[in-house]
Amino acid sequence: MQPGNVTVLAAQSGVGKSTLALNAAVAAAKTGAKVMFSSLEMSGTEIMQKITAAEGKIPLHHLTHQGGLTADGWETVRRLGPELFQSLPLRIYRPDGASLTDIASAARACARADGLDLLVVDYLQLVETAQSRTTTREQAVAAVSRGLKNLSVQLDCHVIALSQLNDDGLVRESRAIKNDASVVIKVERPDADDKESARAGEVGLVIEKNRFGPTSCVTVAAQLHYSQYVDMTHT
Ligand SMILES: Nc1ncnc2c1ncn2[C@@H]1O[C@H](COP(=O)(O)OP(=O)(O)OP(=O)(O)O)[C@@H](O)[C@H]1O
Structure with a gap:
């Protein structure tokens, strides 16, 4: 995760991009990276539930x-809570507003207080800019995309920006998202639309753009009941 660069995780609605981004945020924090996860979609409680499910192997529901929760589940939550939400360098941020300014000032404060290596923004099309009401949707999304790129440079951190794909698999509203990103990963879950798919349970992480290496496709296994993805060898 190069500082000053943006990785875009793009997927259609409900495929599991928030889950993937949360898995990545926790994995990065476990290596000591200072991480801020900002969600315009989920509450702080929902985010903590998803992280706890994945880390404690507790069914999300x-x-x-x-x-x-079973007695064992409660015990796992009691044990993991402090580890995950006090010791890990992971901040969960649910902005009151939905503006890029809100996210940017929280990220700046975080960078000043503790340092910031990774900022995750879930998700780009929900972020508003000051000009959102006076420009076209495409221009507004392009402004957010450019703003996140600038923020990554100013704060010398990496940004993971989640992006909603439309039904044709195109990044909704703006090509600028792809241009500003150094890496674009498309998340595909064949059984999201077709429960009978021969690839049920698999998720393809298609690296469509990579300024730092080759493009390729990595297949992982979805365990969405635990809110996580794992290597195929771990299934
Ligand atoms: N308890 C569960 N058991 C099985 N699958 C689940 C469970 N909870 C959630 N899921 C699956 O996970 C998906 C949601 O994951 P996630 O929130 O990461 O997706 P997303 O792509 O970010 O969604 P959105 O487009 O709503 O932002 C759901 O569509 C569902 O298929």
């Missing part, structure tokens, strides 16, 4: 439904 046990955490999200009142009374769903």
Whole structure:
């Protein structure tokens, strides 16, 4: 994750890009990287539930439904809570507003206080700019994309920006997203639309653009009930 650069994770709605980004954020924090995960979509509680499910191997619905946790589950939560949400250099941020300015000032504050190596923004099309109401949607999205690139340079951190794809698999609204990014990874889950797919359970991470290396496709296994992806060899 090169500082001053943006990686875009693009997927259609519901494929699991937030899950992948959270897995990446936690994995980076475990290596000591200082991470801020900002979501315009999920509440802080939802994010913590997803992280706990993945790290504790607790079915996500046990955490999200009142009374769903078993005694073992409670014990895992009690043990993992401090490890994940106090010791790891991972900040979860749910902005009050949805503006790029909100995210940028929180990221700056984080960088000043603790340092910042990785900023995750979930997701780009929900971010507003001051000009959002007076420009076309495409121009507004391009401004957010450019703003995140500038932020990565100013704060010398890496940015992972999630992006919603439309049904044709195109990055919704703006080609600028692809231009500003150094790496573009498209997330494909064949069984998202076709439960009978021969590739059910698989997720393709298609590296469509890579300024630092070759383009390729990595296949991982989805364990979305645990809110995580794992290597195919671990299934
Ligand atoms: N308990 C569960 N068991 C199985 N699959 C689940 C469970 N919870 C969520 N999922 C799957 O995970 C997907 C949501 O994952 P995630 O929120 O990471 O996707 P996303 O691409 O970020 O979604 P969105 O487009 O809503 O932002 C759901 O569409 C569902 O298929």
